[in-house]
Amino acid sequence: MSRIRARFCDPEGKRFGIPTFMWQGAPDGYATLRQLRALGLRPAGQPVAAQVMWRGVGGDRVAFLYRVELAKPKRTASAAQLRGVACALRARRTCSTCRIERPYFIPRSLGECLDCAQEG
Structure with missing residues (x-):
């Protein structure tokens, strides 16, 4: 050793x-x-x-x-906790300008989806 x-x-x-x-x-x-x-x-x-x-x-x-x-x-998450996480993730994918749910997370630096950011 x-x-x-x-x-x-x-x-x-x-x-x-x-x-x-x-x-x-x-x-x-x-x-x-x-x-x-x-x-x-x-x-x-x-x-x-x-x-x-x-x-x-x-x-x-x-x-x-x-x-x-x-x-x-390990403890497992309750159904209500899983629904809460799904809701939070859906909110991160929804554009604040056009209100369309995108297949990607909206960049926080832009605050809107890529299509809305290119238009404005």
């Missing part, structure tokens, strides 16, 4: 305060937020259990790890 990788190996958490593992060195049972999402889980308010550290382009990088057995299933 190189010195750089060994610097991040602290499974007891004496140096960094929480258990720290090197890149791809975390034991089973831990997952990042992205990995939890891929499994259909969420941290459910649990504290950070450990971290993974590695040397990156801009310096040392950190990814926080959560316990998989304490994670809970």
Whole structure:
């Protein structure tokens, strides 16, 4: 193991305060937020259990790890929430000048659809 990788190996958490593992060195049972999402889980308010550290382009990088057995299933949106999102997205596609719903989001810089912006 190189010195750089060994610097991040602290499974007891004496140096960094929480258990720290090197890149791809975390034991089973831990997952990042992205990995939890891929499994259909969420941290459910649990504290950070450990971290993974590695040397990156801009310096040392950190990814926080959560316990998989304490994670809970992701919550699903209600029908009313889904309707609200659909309504908001429809409003972003509707031109304020000609009131036509376009297949693209209206650019905020123009404030109207591309056809109305070219005419005016």
